[in-house]
Amino acid sequence: MALTQTWAGSHSKKYFNTAKSRPGCGKPRYFEVGYVDDTQFVRFDSDAATGGPEYWDREEQKAKVDARNFRGNRRTLRGYYN
Numbered sequence: 675m676a677l678t679q680t681w682a683g684s685h686s687k688k689y690f691n692t693a694k695s696r697p698g699c700g701k702p703r704y705f706e707v708g709y710v711d712d713t714q715f716v717r718f719d720s721d722a723a724t725g726g727p728e729y730w731d732r733e734e735q736k737a738k739v740d741a742r743n744f745r746g747n748r749r750t751l752r753g754y755y756n
Contacts, residue, residue, distance in 0.1 A: 685710060685711055686709075686710070686711055687708070687709070687710050688708070688709045689706060689707070689708045689709075690706070690707050690708075690709075691704070691705070691706050691740060691744075692704070692705045692706075693705075693741070693744040693748075695748065701720075701745070702720075702741075702744060702745060703719075703720055703721055704718070704719075704720040704737065704740065704741035704744060705717075705718065705720070706718040706733075706737045706740065716733050718733065718734055718737035720738075720741050
């Protein structure tokens, strides 16, 4: 096994989540994109088939939980304003 060169210093890891309602009471579409520094390293789209290595599977499960939470929050907001 060879050692790889790494850069010392700080890095940033960011996730951006977006949910899009659909007409009627349809299931919303949910997107999640992750970046390390300025490089995208993960993407989840609730309408797309996903899967892959263990890391991607864990990220997919977390994104599914976020999507479920969004649906619950949307129902709560609908109760307040409808």
